[in-house]
Amino acid sequence: xxxxxxxxxxxxxxxxxxxxxxxxxxxxxxxxxxxxxxxxxxxxxxxxxxxxxxxxxxxxxxxxxxxxxxxxxxxxxxxxxxxxxxxxxxxxxxxxxxxxxxxxxxxxxxxxxxxxxxxxxxxxxxxxxxxxxxxxxxxxxxxxxxxxxxxxxxxxxxxxxxxxxxxxxxxxxxxxxxxxxxxxxxxxxxxxxxxxxxxxxxxxxxxxxxxxxxxxxxxxxxxxxxxxxxxxxxxxxxxxxxxxxxxxxxxxxxxxxxxxxxxxxxxxxxxxxxxxxxxxxxxxxxxxxxxxxxxxxxxxxxxxxxxxxxxxxxxxxxxxxxxxxxxxxxxxxxxxxxxxxxxxxxxxxxxxxxxxxxxxxxxxxxxxxxxxxxxxxxxxxxxxxxxxxxxxxxxxxxxxxxxxxxxxxxxxxxxxxxxxxxxxxxxxxxxxxxxxxxxxxxxxxxxxxxxxxxxxxxxxxxxxxxxxxxxxxxxxxxxxxxxxx
Numbered sequence: 464x465x466x467x468x469x470x471x472x473x474x475x476x477x478x479x480x481x482x483x484x485x486x487x488x489x490x491x492x493x494x495x496x497x498x499x500x501x502x503x504x505x506x507x508x509x510x511x512x513x514x515x516x517x518x519x520x521x522x523x524x525x526x527x528x529x530x531x532x533x534x535x536x537x538x539x540x541x542x543x544x545x546x547x548x549x550x551x552x553x554x555x556x557x558x559x560x561x562x563x564x565x566x567x568x569x570x571x572x573x574x575x576x577x578x579x580x581x582x583x584x585x586x587x588x589x590x591x592x593x594x595x596x597x598x599x600x601x602x603x604x605x606x607x608x609x610x611x612x613x614x615x616x617x618x619x620x621x622x623x624x625x626x627x628x629x630x631x632x633x634x635x636x637x638x639x640x641x642x643x644x645x646x647x648x649x650x651x652x653x654x655x656x657x658x659x660x661x662x663x664x665x666x667x668x669x670x671x672x673x674x675x676x677x678x679x680x681x682x683x684x685x686x687x688x689x690x691x692x693x694x695x696x697x698x699x700x701x702x703x704x705x706x707x708x709x710x711x712x713x714x715x716x717x718x719x720x721x722x723x724x725x726x727x728x729x730x731x732x733x734x735x736x737x738x739x740x741x742x743x744x745x746x747x748x749x750x751x752x753x754x755x756x757x758x759x760x761x762x763x764x765x766x767x768x769x770x771x772x773x774x775x776x777x778x779x780x781x782x783x784x785x786x787x788x789x790x791x792x793x794x795x796x797x798x799x800x801x802x803x804x805x806x807x808x809x810x811x812x813x814x815x816x817x818x819x820x821x822x823x824x825x826x827x828x829x830x831x832x833x834x835x836x837x838x839x840x841x842x843x844x845x846x847x848x849x850x851x852x853x854x855x856x857x858x859x860x861x862x863x864x865x866x867x868x869x870x871x872x873x874x875x876x877x878x879x880x881x882x883x884x885x886x887x888x889x890x891x892x893x894x895x896x897x898x899x900x901x902x903x904x905x906x907x908x909x910x911x912x913x914x915x916x917x918x919x920x921x922x923x924x925x926x927x928x929x930x931x932x933x934x935x936x937x938x939x940x941x942x943x944x945x946x947x948x
Contacts, residue, residue: 472508472670473594475500476558477638479586480572486521486537493527493537494574499849499864505594508550509542510673516547516563529562529569533579556638556667556678557588590638591668593675595709596913596947597633597843597866600624601642603687604674604706610694612644616654617694619687625745625765627838630712634866639665640677642694645840647868652679654688654695674706711913713763714751714948715838717743720813721829728764732779737817743837751794752785753912760794760909761785772805778819796908796918799876800831833876836907842869842880845947846927853882854931859896861927877904890919894935914945 475497476484483497483504497504502522509518519527526539526546539546547563560569562578569578570587580587601610602624609621612628621629627645634641641649641660648656651663666677666685677685683696684705698705718726720736725747727738738747745765752761762770764780769790771782782790792811793804803811805821810830812823823830843866844851852867854860870881879902880888887902896919905925906918916937917925924937924944937944 471510472673472675473505474508474670475504475592475594476506477590477592478572479570479588482573483592484589486523486525488523491523491525491536491538492574493521493535493576495572495576496574499862500592500594501849502847508670510670515549517550518542518546519548519560527569529565529567529578531565533565533567533577535569535576535578550670551583552669553583553588554682556669557590559583559587560589591670592635593633593640593668593709596711596845597635598712598839598841598948599631599633600629600710600712601631602708602710603692604708605703606687606692608692612646613691615656616691617642617644617650617656619692619694623765623767624710624712625750626715626748627840630838630841632841632843632866632868633709634660636865638667640668641665642677643841647841650694652681652683652685652696654693669701671701671706674708676701676705676707712838713913714836714909714915715748716751716834716836717747718749719833719835720817721831722813722817724813724817726813726819726832728766728780732768732781734770734778734780734819735817736813736819748837751909753909754786754791755912756786757791759791761790762792772807772821776805776807776809776820776822778805778811778821794909796906797826797831799833799906801834802826802830803832835873835876836871836878839871839948842871842948843867844869846945847942848927848929848931851927851933851946853884853886853898856884856886857897859888859898859933860931861933862929862931874904877906879904890921890935894919894921894923896925896933896935910940910945914947916940916944917946 478495482495484495485497485503486493505522507520525537527537528539528545529535544564549561551559567578568580568587571577603619608619609624610617610619611621630645632643649664662680669676679696684701686704688695724736725738726736728746750763768780769782769785772789773779788806795802809821810823811821812829846861849862851861852863872879886898889899889903903920908916919935923935926937926944
């Protein structure tokens with residue numbers, strides 16, 4: 464959601480021919496020929512406040528249009544009468560897209576798209592595929608809280624989505640969604656969690672005023688139920704109780720200082736490396752939030768305050784504004800270690816007492832930290848060509864269509880990637896990423912919000928190609944070495 468007046472959601476639209484609606488970069492042509500949900504297949508649905516109409520915008524910023532003769536194009540740079548559509552959700556969750564101005568339905572297949580039918584036929588129905596990264600937080604509209612795994616249930620009780628228990632992985636297949644928790648189980652309409660997908664664990668997704676609702680196989684909708692606010696199906700029609708917002712899941716983790724202790728906020732506002740390395744609780748967990756304007760990072764504490772450089776050069780969690788200059792830090796990578804530079808140009812270090820101060824002119828061992836990502840025990844990596852995962856027993860590729868869950872195993876500043884078959888990623892002498900029994904150690908480098916680079920054991924960055932080739936031969940941070948997580 465971009466502002467208070469317009470509601471935005473990003474989707475892929477799949478035709479009756481099982482292909483994605485696409486706008487080509489050249490000529491602004493549209494077709495339904497896309498095999499996968501990539502950039503050209505992403506469409507933003509805009510729902511202005513106070514209007515019943517929706518507008519459908521392509522990745523090139525152009526709006527889908529239909530004229531009185533039923534011709535369709537995607538060339539308009541602004542919203543007008545021909546760009547108004549009504550999204551009519553069918554019982555099976557598919558959309559019928561009707562021109563508000565002319566009353567016709569948008570449909571067709573391949574490169575023969577039109578908007579000239581007054582009734583809904585087979586080619587006028589579109590399956591909706593959410594375009595956000597499949598690992599999200601789910602926030603309830605009615606109580607403004609987040610879903611989190613608690614006592615074997617998903618309960619909507621958290622003010623902040625903190626820790627791995629708040630991570631939700633949305634699966635998508637044949638127009639149906641699954642809701643997977645961090646312990647690799649699936650939510651059912653009854654509120655219980657199961658290890659295998661069944662009919663009760665499949666939902667259709669509806670867009671309502673920029674929010675989403677999950678409808679089960681009986682036609683009822685998920686909502687927070689009872690004093691525990693457990694997610695279960697109840698009502699046959701969606702009201703505010705049944706509406707949710709899907710939000711990006713930011714990286715959260717712990718910082719290990721040179722003294723072997725975790726940085727913590729247990730002592731008031733002061734940040735201090737004073738907790739044992741085996742202690743990981745909310746006070747030791749921090750969230751990385753990227754600022755595009757400065758290319759720096761804000762570090763959020765569970766108390767909902769940000770790391771802040773104070774006049775004494777100490778680091779406290781006091782700022783409520785993450786873009787304040789004193790709350791922004793430069794994070795650099797040095798092998799398995801990171802360094803943190805404050806707004807005064809000095810590096811952060813832990814004093815003998817453990818308290819953090821930005822007082823160092825140069826980097827020594829005392830200015831180095833190890834960051835351990837903790838809210839991705841299950842990881843989905845998506846590059847510009849698709850999902851990263853093993854297509855065979857031995858080879859890892861970067862253009863998979865379906866979700867490939869990876870188990871992330873931390874080892875002293877590095878990680879191992881374990882696939883579903885229990886084997887690990889490794890790199891051979893030519894830089895190919897393969898599966899092996901032991902696997903290699905990889906380093907995660909967070910570069911943008913919800914995007915990272917992966918440095919392989921050979922010192923190169925993992926790089927994806929359109930063909931699916933996935934190799935450790937990248938030199939620089941670039942679109943083909945950046946992966947959403």
